[in-house]
Amino acid sequence: MFSKTLLCLAIVSASTPVLADTVWLKNGDKLSGKIILFDGGKLLIQTEYAGAVPIDWKQVKTLASDQELLVKQDAYTGEKAKSLQAADEGKVTLANGEAPKTVELASVQQILKPKPVVEDLVWKGNIDAALDYQRADKDTDDYDIDFKTTARHGRWRHIAEGEYNREFQDGVVTTDNWRAEYSLDGFITDKWFWEGRLVYKRDKVEDLSRQRTVGTGPGYQFWDDELGAFSLGSLVNRTDYEYRDGSQENFYSLAMKWDYNRYLIGKKVEFFTNGEVGKPLSGVADYALDAEMGLRYKVTDWASLNLKAERDIVSGSDEADLSKTRYTAGFGVTW
Structure with missing residues (x-):
């Protein structure tokens, strides 16, 4: 039985x-x-x-x-x-x-899935770190940390970004700067949005020691799903420069920014590029470009390896050293 x-x-x-x-x-x-x-x-x-x-x-x-x-x-x-x-x-x-x-x-x-407080909250982001040690005629130690996070609920989208760079050559600091940025997008329709943005840059080595930018303008979200996203935005910016000798200048500019990423090979690999190109309305420079492009490879659900190329150009500026290119490789976390 x-x-x-x-x-x-x-x-x-x-x-x-x-x-x-x-x-x-x-x-x-x-x-x-x-x-x-x-x-x-x-x-x-x-x-x-x-x-x-x-x-x-x-x-x-x-x-x-x-x-x-x-x-x-x-x-x-x-x-x-x-x-x-x-x-x-x-x-x-x-x-x-x-x-x-x-x-x-x-x-x-x-x-x-509904969230405990804001039910329709969608939150994603990444933190990338790169370390480079070279031992040759000149010993070089290079540290680079970037982060970007996006939170969206309803018609609002919050984007926070930041980076920190520090480099030593034979024990002497040759690069020491950081940047923080916050954007708030309000969606007028499913695709069109209006953006407000604040950017602050601090450099302890270069002659241009501080930069502050406030901008606003319309943008268009072509798509944003589990396989990637692409948006374009146009901005009217007010930028303030402060130099190491205490002198200051400010100007207005028109800018176009982009943000694109795409997941490949079953979301194991992510290709991304973002940046901004601007045209000052005064004679400070002909144009300025700040862009990056790279790949992330997901080792686990949260850990990744990354390769990035960054390009900063200030064309027509008297400060020739404001244009530079950086290549980094490192590890990070994504969510």
Whole structure:
């Protein structure tokens, strides 16, 4: 009798399906795993057999999930569903107690896990560090740390960036500077946004010791999803220079900035480039360029290796040493 009971329990356990999210496609295929995010027309599902798989939303027939998810049918408001249930083709049912609600998949703008305080908060970023030690005729120690983080909720996006560079040659400091930047983007539509920005630079070695920039202007977000992002922005800037001898100058400029990144090879490799090119409205310089380009390789879910090239150009300036190029290789963390 006892053995029969064990056999029955084993059969019931084997026949009970393991709880998992499921996506049915219009071509008849079915994927099981865990829904991570839907944004920018791509549904990302984490599978045991193929890792993170992005799916074109237009190819989804219906889907189901036992997770609590925030489903947004416009860019700014959403409904928290206890679970998702499969429905007719092109639809999904939001199960939320006694009043389930069936919606068109075409009306869904975003699906994500709700956060404790700001439910629709999407936060991502990276910290990159590079160390370079050379022992030759001139001993050189070079340290470089960069960070960038983005947080978005509703119509607002906050971007904070910073970097610190320090270099020694034979024990003498030849480079010692840092930069901090904060931007606030308010989205007018799904694509168009208005940006306000503050930048502060401090250099303890070069003649140009301090730079302060305040800028504002419109921008356009071409896409922003799990596979990458691309935006362009135009700014009217007010910049203040302060030199080591105490002299100061200020000027206005028009600038164009870009921010692009793309994940490749199953999100193992990230190509990125960002920067700004500006034209002063006075005779301080012909134009200025501050740009970087590089690759990140994800070793684990959070650790990465990086290669970067940075280029600063101030054309037409009397200060010829303001133009420089840097190449760095290092490690970092991403989230």
